[in-house]
Amino acid sequence: MKLSIIVPVYKVEKTLERCVKSILSQSFTDYELLLIDDGSPDRSGAMAEKIGMTDGRIRVMHKQNGGLSDARNYGLDRCKGSYITFVDSDDELAPGTLDAVMSKAMANPDYDIIEYPVKERPGRPDEHVFNPGDMTYATALDWLSRFGLEHCWACNKVYKRTMFGDVRFPKGKIYEDVYTLALLLKKNPLIATIGQGKYLYHWNGEGIVAQSTKNSMDKLLEAQMYLVRTLGINTAEKRWHRTYMNMFNTQLYAYRNTHSTMLWNQKVSIKKYNSPNDCVKAVMLNVLKLKLSCRLFNLFSRI
Numbered sequence: 001m002k003l004s005i006i007v008p009v010y011k012v013e014k015t016l017e018r019c020v021k022s023i024l025s026q027s028f029t030d031y032e033l034l035l036i037d038d039g040s041p042d043r044s045g046a047m048a049e050k051i052g053m054t055d056g057r058i059r060v061m062h063k064q065n066g067g068l069s070d071a072r073n074y075g076l077d078r079c080k081g082s083y084i085t086f087v088d089s090d091d092e093l094a095p096g097t098l099d100a101v102m103s104k105a106m107a108n109p110d111y112d113i114i115e116y117p118v119k120e121r122p123g124r125p126d127e128h129v130f131n132p133g134d135m136t137y138a139t140a141l142d143w144l145s146r147f148g149l150e151h152c153w154a155c156n157k158v159y160k161r162t163m164f165g166d167v168r169f170p171k172g173k174i175y176e177d178v179y180t181l182a183l184l185l186k187k188n189p190l191i192a193t194i195g196q197g198k199y200l201y202h203w204n205g206e207g208i209v210a211q212s213t214k215n216s217m218d219k220l221l222e223a224q225m226y227l228v229r230t231l232g233i234n235t236a237e238k239r240w241h242r243t244y245m246n247m248f249n250t251q252l253y254a255y256r257n258t259h260s261t262m263l264w265n266q267k268v269s270i271k272k273y274n275s276p277n278d279c280v281k282a283v284m285l286n287v288l289k290l291k292l293s294c295r296l297f298n299l300f301s302r303i
Contacts (some may be wrong), residue, residue: 003032004034067172119198136193222262245282
């Protein structure tokens with residue numbers, strides 16, 4: 001088959017059926033669907049077995065609990081497709097998504113990674129769409145610099161299987177997507193983006209991100225800094241100012257819990273930012289420097 005779809009399954013009784021239905025209803029059909037039960041303590045594993053009986057393309061696997069990275073790696077070690085994609089079991093794919101992405105892949109066999117749009121928090125007041133548009137990039141760093149760290153999802157991409165030959169998700173870390181992306185980009189893959197299709201990223205209040213975000217922004221910053229250092233990025237260059245501002249924003253929230261700074265001081269160009277919030281933060285950084293900016297943000301954000 002052309003594509004392996006890896007779906008970790010853990011405590012998703014309420015959303016697993018919705019996720020799988022969105023995949024099985026895709027117009028593109030040349031795939032295997034790997035449901036990886038990561039030792040889920042609820043009925044999710046049994047539900048996966050029941051769903052697996054309905055379609056021959058579904059392979060259900062059970063393993064001891066090891067976390068999201070371990071479940072994805074388990075699938076990577078056992079998948080058979082020429083291409084790989086990841087879907088989290090509380091999310092969905094919009095109709096026609098796989099057809100749009102795989103048509104692009106089949107027409108351009110030299111592409112290593114194809115990225116497609118994400119709709120975040122569908123149905124909520126804060127719903128919004130990240131759309132990378134139709135582009136092909138000369139280098140992986142050209143791709144990364146366009147939207148900065150906003151690219152750092154594992155799930156809204158289709159990868160050549162060979163990209164993961166010596167790459168696996170890091171066990172025991174949150175924000176594992178960022179670490180893995182750094183290793184993939186180090187190979188300087190040929191990357192294309194499309195404006196068609198959509199990954200529907202649902203907010204799960206009981207999920208890993210929701211449970212960890214409040215008190216672990218320092219871990220996110222650590223992952224972002226790892227990516228920058230692994231790829232040898234000089235954030236002082238103009239094309240990386242957006243990336244640095246992503247990291248600065250993470251540092252502001254991390255400081256609220258750690259009262260320490262990890263990021264380096266750097267001046268940024270205010271012209272690069274369109275939103276009033278980004279402009280204010282850029283002025284703060286340029287005038288007050290990093291630590292004082294963090295202290296003031298911590299003070300006023302709690303008032």
